[in-house]
Each structure stands twice: as structure tokens, then as C-alpha cells.
Amino acid sequence: MAAVLTGVSESAVAGAVEAFVEALGADAVLTSEDDLREYRDPYDFKGSDEYTASAVVMPRSVEDVQAVVRIANEFGVPLWTFGQGRNNAYGGAAPRVNRSILVSLREMNRVLEVNEELAYALVEPGVRFFDLHDHLLAGGYKLWPSIPDIGWGSVVGNTLEYGRGYTNYGEHPATACGFEVVLANGELLRTGMGGMSNSKTWNAYPWSFGPNHAGLFFQSNFGIVTKMGVWLMPQPEVYLSGWARFLDDDAVGPLADTVRDLMLEGTIRNLPLVAHGLSVEGEMDLDAEGWGLRFALYGREAIVDAQYEIVRAALEAIPGVEVGRRLFRWEERANAVNHNDKVQGGVPGMELMDVFMIPYGEETGHLDLSLVGPLVGKDLVESISTLRSLYARTEFPYLVGILLIQRSVLHISTLFFDTKDERQTRAAYDTYASLAREMAELGYPVYRTNIQHMDVVADMFDFNNHAQRRLNELLKDTLDPNGILSPGKQGIWPKSMRDSAGQAKA
Amino acid sequence: MAAVLTGVSESAVAGAVEAFVEALGADAVLTSEDDLREYRDPYDFKGSDEYTASAVVMPRSVEDVQAVVRIANEFGVPLWTFGQGRNNAYGGAAPRVNRSILVSLREMNRVLEVNEELAYALVEPGVRFFDLHDHLLAGGYKLWPSIPDIGWGSVVGNTLEYGRGYTNYGEHPATACGFEVVLANGELLRTGMGGMSNSKTWNAYPWSFGPNHAGLFFQSNFGIVTKMGVWLMPQPEVYLSGWARFLDDDAVGPLADTVRDLMLEGTIRNLPLVAHGLSVEGEMDLDAEGWGLRFALYGREAIVDAQYEIVRAALEAIPGVEVGRRLFRWEERANAVNHNDKVQGGVPGMELMDVFMIPYGEETGHLDLSLVGPLVGKDLVESISTLRSLYARTEFPYLVGILLIQRSVLHISTLFFDTKDERQTRAAYDTYASLAREMAELGYPVYRTNIQHMDVVADMFDFNNHAQRRLNELLKDTLDPNGILSPGKQGIWPKSMRDSAGQAKA
Numbered sequence A, B: 001m002a003a004v005l006t007g008v009s010e011s012a013v014a015g016a017v018e019a020f021v022e023a024l025g026a027d028a029v030l031t032s033e034d035d036l037r038e039y040r041d042p043y044d045f046k047g048s049d050e051y052t053a054s055a056v057v058m059p060r061s062v063e064d065v066q067a068v069v070r071i072a073n074e075f076g077v078p079l080w081t082f083g084q085g086r087n088n089a090y091g092g093a094a095p096r097v098n099r100s101i102l103v104s105l106r107e108m109n110r111v112l113e114v115n116e117e118l119a120y121a122l123v124e125p126g127v128r129f130f131d132l133h134d135h136l137l138a139g140g141y142k143l144w145p146s147i148p149d150i151g152w153g154s155v156v157g158n159t160l161e162y163g164r165g166y167t168n169y170g171e172h173p174a175t176a177c178g179f180e181v182v183l184a185n186g187e188l189l190r191t192g193m194g195g196m197s198n199s200k201t202w203n204a205y206p207w208s209f210g211p212n213h214a215g216l217f218f219q220s221n222f223g224i225v226t227k228m229g230v231w232l233m234p235q236p237e238v239y240l241s242g243w244a245r246f247l248d249d250d251a252v253g254p255l256a257d258t259v260r261d262l263m264l265e266g267t268i269r270n271l272p273l274v275a276h277g278l279s280v281e282g283e284m285d286l287d288a289e290g291w292g293l294r295f296a297l298y299g300r301e302a303i304v305d306a307q308y309e310i311v312r313a314a315l316e317a318i319p320g321v322e323v324g325r326r327l328f329r330w331e332e333r334a335n336a337v338n339h340n341d342k343v344q345g346g347v348p349g350m351e352l353m354d355v356f357m358i359p360y361g362e363e364t365g366h367l368d369l370s371l372v373g374p375l376v377g378k379d380l381v382e383s384i385s386t387l388r389s390l391y392a393r394t395e396f397p398y399l400v401g402i403l404l405i406q407r408s409v410l411h412i413s414t415l416f417f418d419t420k421d422e423r424q425t426r427a428a429y430d431t432y433a434s435l436a437r438e439m440a441e442l443g444y445p446v447y448r449t450n451i452q453h454m455d456v457v458a459d460m461f462d463f464n465n466h467a468q469r470r471l472n473e474l475l476k477d478t479l480d481p482n483g484i485l486s487p488g489k490q491g492i493w494p495k496s497m498r499d500s501a502g503q504a505k506a
Helices: A010-024 A033-037 A062-075 A129-138 A155-160 A249-264 A301-316 A330-335 A339-344 A351-356 A377-392 A422-441 A451-458 A463-479 B010-024 B033-037 B062-075 B129-138 B155-160 B249-264 B301-316 B330-335 B339-344 B351-356 B377-392 B422-441 B451-458 B463-479
Strands: A055-057 A079-082 A101-104 A111-115 A120-123 A176-183 A188-190 A223-231 A238-246 A273-276 A291-299 A322-329 A364-374 A400-405 A408-418 B055-057 B079-082 B101-104 B111-115 B120-123 B176-183 B188-190 B223-231 B238-246 B273-276 B291-299 B322-329 B364-374 B400-405 B408-418
Touching: A010 A055, A010 A062, A010 A101, A033 A055, A062 A079, A062 A101, A062 A176, A062 A223, A111 A129, A120 A129, A129 A155, A155 A223, A188 B463, A238 A249, A238 A301, A238 A339, A249 A273, A249 A291, A249 A301, A249 A377, A249 A400, A291 A301, A291 A339, A301 A322, A301 B301, A322 A330, A339 A351, A364 A377, A364 A422, A377 A400, A377 A408, A377 A422, A408 A422, A422 A451, A463 B188, A463 B463, B010 B055, B010 B062, B010 B101, B033 B055, B062 B079, B062 B101, B062 B176, B062 B223, B111 B129, B120 B129, B129 B155, B155 B223, B238 B249, B238 B301, B238 B339, B249 B273, B249 B291, B249 B301, B249 B377, B249 B400, B291 B301, B291 B339, B301 B322, B322 B330, B339 B351, B364 B377, B364 B422, B377 B400, B377 B408, B377 B422, B408 B422, B422 B451
Parallel strands: A055 A101, A079 A101, B055 B101, B079 B101
Antiparallel strands: A111 A120, A120 A223, A176 A188, A176 A223, A238 A291, A238 A322, A273 A291, A273 A400, A364 A408, A400 A408, B111 B120, B120 B223, B176 B188, B176 B223, B238 B291, B238 B322, B273 B291, B273 B400, B364 B408, B400 B408
């Protein structure tokens, strides 16, 4: 898990930086140590000098991005791109390869179009969830964004990492429609119907004539996404923020099966969360007894009423489960104060950051072990029980939130540590790796991981001698022969940096 | 639009056929003229000898498919693969390149798994909609498939062509979850979570760790799909087959906007169809006056009742629109006799074939001009009016069905012709091409096309000097350097068969 230093020469970086300044202007390039410190992984050991960039370049346009890519090819320097760089717990803005040049897309932050009839927006990668929400409100559009727990991240960046929100549009990778991408050779590609210059449906119809390329740019180092269409939810007549609570693990199995059936029949259509210590006020108490479930319903009042009665009856049939709700009409969601009501209502906030800082104050770090499992009660109960005993062998408590996605779950447990404490920080990263390995043996991959664990996780995808990795390597070598785009991202290394087994050269 | 003959030598074909017989057995290889005639495009001019295969090979297993690919590489012969070969109106089983060897996957026809809790099946590419439906019924599974108009097609084949059905699961490309693919080099790939051998979520969770490869295998010549997960709809308590009828084009605009809003708010979740001449009994009368809309609701009775009242009130508010419904509880849909009730209830049939044969009897051919547009009333009315006047200049009437997909429409008009009449058949193909070109000028691409029009349509995707085609060529040359897999499919030609502009060599 050591940082990779291969082949990034000081003179190449110096040459590239000079060329960036020439092409984009001096104010678009940062190189001071103070500036670079801000872009380190906030959850790595504070004394570490690994995973550190050598410069930050900030394009303002697609042409700027093309210039950056051209220069990187010329000087053979690796880039590492982010929208906002808030991919915290997975590395933040920090690069996999030491001394990479960060491409910050924060300056490309325009909402280019909102189509109210067809309920979508076209956004640049620097647009934060806050920005999209505020833009829709300011424009009087009756459209809600789906947002993740913390509102400062990039809509595009979150989506490309397969991130989620909690409304009916919470499955973010499925709500993206139409990408514009700068490829490693500087060429501009538009996916799907965007392949026809004057097409009316780039952001309305997600498929292509011929193969669909959109998937290639998720968790990827094959291109830099410069525009994305995102589908939005029309403002509902009624938004119901619902919850259930129960004390014992025993209820988790029947509850999961019940909610799955309600999701598959279409009664619940958002992404519900089951979490230990989740209160009905939407606060997380890391030491609390018992479990909380939150879910939401949206639509016409008569239908939401009927749906809630069905959900309530089904959940209350499980011994020990209490059910409740809060109702919001039209824009009343703006008055929501608690976290559950806000995130399920598409209102971005920062309140969860306070929870993340409870264990060790401002310097608290955390890692999320984000396992993908089937949404089957028996299986979920078993995996909870297994993780409980695995965690019991470590110094970290088992703190768990389970996101329900129709047929699957993201079973996410969080390891908190003090980033000023080198031993504890390293113990957390090592514990994560061994937990991930043990769960992979049982058939549970993670869907997303920290820069330090990308190789470990990629290695778990073993089908047919790592056929997926070998295909990714073939694509990488074809699309990016100089290996300039985010080398090592998700364990995909360019030829010059990998050995014959696909591992990063020491 | 002439057939391509490039580089398929008789001796190479003969050598490959011998090797197929050796590897798969004589009964797995067809070469007689009588046999081959069955695999011609049923809607091409009957006297044509273009788009004709030189042999058919019928693998029974993944290993057989790998052997076929190995032999094709060895002898340098082009393959053309199909599940059932019922891609009628788009070429049927016929190859783009004359003398290609057809790979028929009809013998790989097992439903490998049904997971009732998670509502999915894992199927081989030879499984027809009939087979899947019957398998679910015979096994007592309370799961419904989504089916297209005619039940004899391959579930996998239809999905890979971005085909549709008419239930809440009608957007077939979005209901596929997990592919197994034989690549051109014979390697076996599993997409998404299938990349981990023992993963529990290959067919439950559609995304990958790293880039998602599934999109590469739609309308594609990059691999041969040998397994696919398909999500199914749990049997609803109530299924409501609804309809509206109206005489004038004037109602189409407000109706489209109204249905879109009902779809976006989640009240209607299936794929409704608006068609000229669609009766409430689900019959198509090509000469009828007026329009029909069909839609469907599924779920708990109390909710479906409330939804229907909302839909009825909204549609009846449009002048001249009459609304009606038929209700089916649980498995009562098995008694459905009319086409609308069957297809929206997931019951496959062949009844629409009779309609297709009305104009010229058994030898009637047809082409579908399948345009992608935004689901906006004003736009739809304009495109109907444009197409009406374009068709009026031809010898073909404007016969139209419009499929509504939340934010987009497939505006499909059908040209019928007598395949025994060479002049009329050629006129239909030429008319299609010129209509497609005129509508592309206005921003409407087609989503799917006949083998004879693949180059014409690919050429319309012009953004950044055909960036999509150039990317596809790069991928083709990398993944299939010998160009053995379905050359010319969707206008993607291997290096040996294309000129510098990406066009097929003469």
C-alpha cells in the first residue's frame, strides 16, 4: 500500500508547470507548499508526506482541459482529476501517485441548462450539490436534486464514483444522462445521443446508436468528464419523511425483506437507510442503543397516504418496530431542520461533518468499508453477525449504516481514528484491508475504496484470471498510451507503471 | 448500401467450416442452400442474393463459442451472431457482410437461475420471451417478464439492441444486470460484480468496481454475450390495462405533456404507446381513423385505484379524449386475449404478425423508422406534422406508433412493402434512408436500424468529426484485431475492411 513514485521526474514536472502557466495563466496554477497541503487526503496520517501532489492546475474551460492533457502528454507527467476534491474517506483530492499534478475542475462550475419540462440539468464538473440546489431554487424551477450526506461535493464527481443520494433519484449512476469527455489524446467525445451534434435528446435519452461508452468513465482513468446531464425529480405535492426504530438485531432480517418487497412492488421508491444509532430526528449517536430505518415517499397526497398505510402496516407487523413520519407539502421541505428530512428532501447540508468529528475532534479521520451484498434478510443478518465478530478482534467498534437499493445493499461500516496518531491511523488502514479481504472471501466486494486500498480491492476481482483488470489494462494502453490520466485509479495502471501481474512497480 | 464482399475467401470459409465440424460436430454446422435460405433477411427483396451467409454454426456451450471464435481468428472469417435471429425489420438473422458465418445461439437456451426474492433471472442468449414466460409460470414464480410485441425473439438479443417492452420493466437495457461475454480473443469476461468469482450480487447490483463495461456490448461487435441477468417484475396484486382514444392530431401535444408529467411524478411507470389506428381492443387497424393511447398501472389495489383516478381526470381534461380500463387481479392476466392487455401484462404472443402481413400477405416486408425525440408535446406535434408531409411526397403512407419513455419518445413509423416486388422493396429502403437523413437534419437520430442502413445512420453521428465512430474503431482494432466479430455492425468496421473515412471498402 505504499505510495508509488515511479517515473515522475522533477524536471518533467517543472517543464509541465511552466507550460501550464503559459497556456492557462499564472493564477490557474498552484505550486506552493501551503497551497498543496490543502489538497492532501484529510484522513491520512497528518505527518505523512505520501500521496502528495506537485502542483494544481485549474482549467476554466474545455479548451483549457484539452491544453492540460496535451501538455501532460508532452512532458509525460501524471494528472489526477477531481471536480471538488471532496471524496473524503476515499482519498479526498489526493493522488494515487506521488507528485502527480492535480487537475481541479472547481472553476468549471456552471449549471449550463435546466430543462424544467424534461426535468434535467446539464452541469459542469465543478458544480457542487449546494450550487445545483441553489440554482434550481433561485430560478424558480420546480425540480429537486438528489444529494448525498454532505452538500459540498461535486455532482459529477459523486456520480462518477457511483455515489448515492436518498430520494427516488438516489441511484446517481442511473440518473446521469449524457457525458462530454476529454480523452487522453485531447479529443472531445459526447456519449449517447450527444454523438449527433444537433440531437435534441443528449440529456433525455441515455443510450447510443451502437455501443454505449458512458460506463467507461465511471471510477475511471480513461477520460476527463467536462459536462454531464443529470435527471431531477419534479417537486412532489407531498413529501413524507418516514422512520422506524427497533432495538434488536433480530428485526433487521424481516425488516430488510419487508422493505425490499415494498421497493420491488413500487410502494417505496427512494433509497432507505438502516443504521445503528440513527435517531428519528436524523441524528447519529455513535453510542446509542438500537437501530433506525428512514425512508421517504413522494407524490400526490392521495397516493402517498395509501402508500404510507401499506408501509406502516407492513413494518409494524415486525415485533418491536415502531413507525412514524413527518409530512411536507410542496416547498415546505425548505423548513426541514433534521438530517433525515433534509437529505431525503434533496436539501444539501454540512451537519453530518459534526458527527464525523465527534470521536477525536477536528483531526478525526475515517474510512468506510462499503460492501455490496444482496438485499435478503437472512444474508444481511449473517453479514452483520460476521462483521460484528470480525470487528470485535480489532480495536475499532462496528458502526454501521446499510443503504437499501431494491435488489442490493451497501453495507457500510465506518472506522474512526485520530489522524495525529500515526499508529492508530495505520491500524485503521490495515484493519480495513484485512476486513475487506475477509468479506471478499465470503462474496462481498466493496463498491468504492480509498486510494491506499485500490490495488488490494482490484485484486479481489479475480474472475477468469482478473479478466476485468486485463480488459481495463488493454483499454488504458489504447486510450492513454502515455499513462497520463490518474494512473493507479481503481488499480488500473498504465503499461509503464505496472509489472506483468498488473501490480504497480515498486 | 451495397453488400460488402471484402476479404471473405471461399477457401477460408471451407477451412473454417471443416474446423467447426471437427470441434462442434457435424450437426452443429449448416451449409446447405435450403438451410441458409431460412436465415436470410425476411424483409429483403425475395430475389436478392445479398446479405447471405455461407454457413451457420450452432454452439451449445460457452466453450463451443470460444472454439468458434478461435477458429474464426485462425481462418480470418467474419462471424455474425444472433440469439434467435428474429431482429425482423432490422435484418432478421442476416449478416451485414456477405458470406459471413452465422453464429446461432438458439441451442444455448437455458434459464440458468431464477431468484424469486430478488426478482431476477439469469438466462442464456437463446432463451425466447416465450421460454422465459413459460419457465416462470411452470416454476410457480410470482414474477412477470417484460416482453416486446412479438414473443419469439431472444431476451438477450432484444435487450442488446436496446429493445423495449411495455410494463414498468419495459426499458430493457436498464433491466439487464450482469453479462458474461466471450471476447474476440476467446477470453471470458463477466461484467460488474461478476468480476469477483464468488460475488453474491452479479445479477442484483449493476455497477462495477472501476469502469463499467456492460455498455460496450450493446448494438456491438466487441464480444458475444453468453449469459445475462434480467430483472423481473413481482406479480402485482392488481394490473390495470388502461386506454384513451381521440380523433384529432390536436390532442397529441397536450396528451404527451400530460402523460410525461404523470410518468415523471411516478403515477404511470410503464412505457405507454400512442398510435394511430390503435383500438381499445389492442388491435391495429392500419386504415382506422383516430388515435389510441395505452398505458398500465401495477401494484396494490388501493394505490392503483388512486392512480387511475388521477390519470383519468388528467386525460379527460383534454378535449376529445375518452378514457377506459380493464382490471386483472393476480394471475387473471393469463385470460387476457387482446394485444394491449397481453403485452402490458407480460404475456408473449404472435398476434401482431398477422397485422404485419395485412398489406401484401405472407411476403409483406416492413421497415421501422425509429426516431428518438424529446417527450415534449410541442416538439412531438411538429415532428408528426413534418413526417406527414415528408411521407406525402412518397408512395408510402405515414403509419405511426409513439413509445413514451419518461423524457424521450421513440417515434416509429412503418413502411410496408411487397418483398416479391423488387421496385417497391428498393423504394422502401431508399425512402427510409432519405426520411432518416431529413429527420437527422432536424435533430432526430434513429436508435436502431436495418443492416442496409447501418453506415448511413452511423454517419449521422457527426459530433467532433465522428468522435464516437473513431472511438469505436479504436476499440474494435484493439479488442478484435482480425475483425472477426460482426464486421459492419452499426457502421463499425475493422481496419482491414474500412477506408480512411471509416467507410466500408467497396
